[in-house]
Amino acid sequence: MQNIAYFAQYLEKEIENLDFPLTPKNLYDPLRYFMNLGGKRMRPMLTLMSTELFGSTKENALPAALAVEIFHNFSLIHDDLMDNAPLRRNQPTVHTKWNDHIAILSGDVLLIKAYQELCKLDASVLPEILNVFNKTAVEVCEGQQMDMDFEILNDVSSSDYIEMIRLKTSVLLACAIEMGGIIAKTTSENRRLIYEFGQHLGIAFQIQDDFLDVYGDAGKFGKQVGGDILSDKKTFLLLRAFELANETQKQHFISLRTNEVAEDKIKQTKQLYDDLNIVLETKKAMDIHYEIALKALDEVQVDESKKKVLRDLAAYLLVREV
Amino acid sequence: MQNIAYFAQYLEKEIENLDFPLTPKNLYDPLRYFMNLGGKRMRPMLTLMSTELFGSTKENALPAALAVEIFHNFSLIHDDLMDNAPLRRNQPTVHTKWNDHIAILSGDVLLIKAYQELCKLDASVLPEILNVFNKTAVEVCEGQQMDMDFEILNDVSSSDYIEMIRLKTSVLLACAIEMGGIIAKTTSENRRLIYEFGQHLGIAFQIQDDFLDVYGDAGKFGKQVGGDILSDKKTFLLLRAFELANETQKQHFISLRTNEVAEDKIKQTKQLYDDLNIVLETKKAMDIHYEIALKALDEVQVDESKKKVLRDLAAYLLVREV
Incomplete structure (x- = not known):
């Protein structure tokens, strides 16, 4: 059984070798740029x-693996545009480095390229x-729409939020991992279980992302700590806090929305979080979602020793000591 | 053999019956709206x-037919946004009726829906x-990028333009018609010929579109006559005229770009067109492309009588007396 680094190196090389045409330059240069910004x-x-x-072997699965990464990058290019984000992995986003129209169109072509990769798979599994x-691609769009809708809604619950992140991010992890089961022609029960593993791992990971934005180590995290607080983003933390808050605390949260002093806004929000x-x-x-994920993995019917690399990956993604 | 109206009615009913989910409302309402704006x-x-x-039968081909129409509508939603077009078929475009972000995301999900339709086809042809x-979907994006690039280029030739419209619009007609050949499992030579028919019909049709913008009957055409002239759009007419113009006429064209008096700008441009x-x-x-299209159709190896409906459609699309 191989380790994480082995798969990571193999993938990085294959992603680097993705063969985008040279022209039209304004269509394909952004793809080359964006696909090579890195990431986990x-x-x-x-x-x-x-x-x-x-x-089965990683070579059999390569088109599916590349397709899911390409799809993910398509959705990032369009989301960055819709979220008006200037940076991605500390580099300018496509709409910033080029322009909005190029971000739309190069995203579109990238989505089609994902399907082109999939079509390299064996016809028996296609x-x-x-x-x-x-199904997953549609759900990711639905999740992104819910995310945009939440921005202007006042009554979003923490469970609405979990459903949104399930669609926006977790189902793609679940799809990625289920595709391996399809390619290797495992049982439908194993497919269902490994999908569950991916889905709940994804939810736990996304909640952690919200957590690290407030409590993470700025150096390790690579983002500005408190960014979500400053932009009044409806994260799991904020929504859950609002559910638990008494009337006075709710008013305090509301008053903080107009607080323009960054340091003070972060400090007071964290104080409220501590109180709650x-x-x-x-x-x-x-933990709830991490446990569901691990339980599903336990139940998968394959030799226990082969599961180690997935357990390692789960532990690597979920930095439990934070 | 059925006639055009027969196919049109069948399609309109099936497009009306397309089953988009109800929520998220901001994702799916635009699709229901846009797909039902009509068109040919x-x-x-x-x-x-x-x-x-x-x-083969039209029922066998329905998923492919719907997929190509859905894809076409996806590309219109994104193109309208990129072209900043307020109207489509005399109705507000998606980014006008909703907003830019909704136009991006509902376009994205529509592209995925096209693939969902395709997957309803028999696995043997998939x-x-x-x-x-x-391949076609990628080419359409390349054509749209070329179109955007041409806006700021000064040395676009009429043959560059033909290549752009070939990619932006004709290959999709060619793909639409070739898919029928694949579904009915015809020979590869017939597939090649029918693709050629679709492609050159598409080019002729697009040139006609440019022509009608200047010389069409406003009532029949449903667009403002002279719109392309007023927006300095690089059409086949303008690019060909510029190629044929002498130095004085070139200067005249250039000076017209800053002419803000609509009626005068149209009149002077048409005078130059007449002179050239x-x-x-x-x-x-x-005619060149129409003839290539008809010749390819002639060579298709099926009973001549069965070709009549395609000849009728070609004649209907290309209003030769204009």
Whole structure:
């Protein structure tokens, strides 16, 4: 059984070798740029690991792994534009480096390229792969729309939020890992279980992302700590805090929205979070989904020793000591 | 053999019955709205006609026909946004009626829906269908990028322009009609010929579109006559005229760019077109492609009588007496 670094190196090389045409330059240069900004390559790695878990080879799964990474990058290019984000992995986003129209169109072509990769798979698995991929791709769009809708809604609950992140991010991890099961032609029960593993791992990971934005180590995290607080983003922490708050605390949260002094806004929000035990609440929510994920993995019918690399990946993604 | 109206009615009913989810409302309402704005449904009609031409049934081809129409609508939603167009078929465009972000995301989900339709086809034809569809979808994006690039280039030739419209619009007609050949499992030579028919019909049709913008009957055409002249759009007419113009006429064209008096700008441009015989030049270009299209159709190896409906459609699309 291989380790995380082995899969990561293999993927990085294959992503680097993706062969985009040279012209039209304004269509393909942004793709070359964006696909090579790096990242953990978590989704394609799940596809490869799952394929090997169920007894096939990473080479058989490569088109599916690349497709899921390409799809992820398509959605990032369009989301960055819609969220008006200037940076991605500390580099200018496509609409910033080029322009809005180029971000739309190069995103579109990248989505089509994902399907071109999928079509390199063996015809015997293609219909099932496309079923899962299409369903997931639609759900990711639905999640992004819910996220945009939440921005202007006042009554979003923490469970609405979990459903939104499930669609916006977790189902793609679940799809990535289920595709490995399809390629290796495992049982439908194993497919269902490994999908569950991916989905709940994804939810736990996303809640952790919200947590680290407030409590993470700026150096390790690579983002501005408190960014979500400053932009009044409706994160799990904020929504859960609002649910637990008494009337006075609710008014305090509302008054903080117009507080323009960054340091003070972060400090007061964190104080409210402390008063409401939000660290514990958030860890509880993460743990619930992490446990469901691990239980599903336990139940997968393959040799226990082969599961180690997935357990390692889960532990690597969820930095439990934070 | 059925006639155009028969296919049109069948399609309109099936498009009306497309089953988009109710929520998220801001994601799916725009799709319901846009897909039902009407239009000639030229592309899906070509798929159905071609399928029957080669001996299969329209029901077998329906998913491919719907997919090509859905794809076309996806590209219109994004193009309208990029072109900043307020109206489509005399109704507000999606980014006008909703907003830019909704136009991006509902376009994205529509592109995925096209693939979902394709996946309803028989698995035996799916890989070949996807190959043609993916290649075409990429080309359409390349054509749109070239179109955007041309806006700021000063040395676009009329043949660059033909290549751009070939990619931006004609290959989708060609794909639509070739898919019928794939579904009906015709020979590869017939597939090649029917693709050629669709492609050159598309080019002729697009040149006609430029022509009608200047010389069409406003009532029949449903657009403002002279709109392309007023927006300095690089059409076939303008690019060909510029190629044929002497130095004085070139300077005249350039000076007209800053002419803000609409009626005068149209009148002077048309005078230049007349001096340069642009009506004849344009008809010549249309004829070249129309003839190539008809010749390819002639060579298709099926009973001549079955080709009538495609000849009728070609004649209907290309109003030769204008």
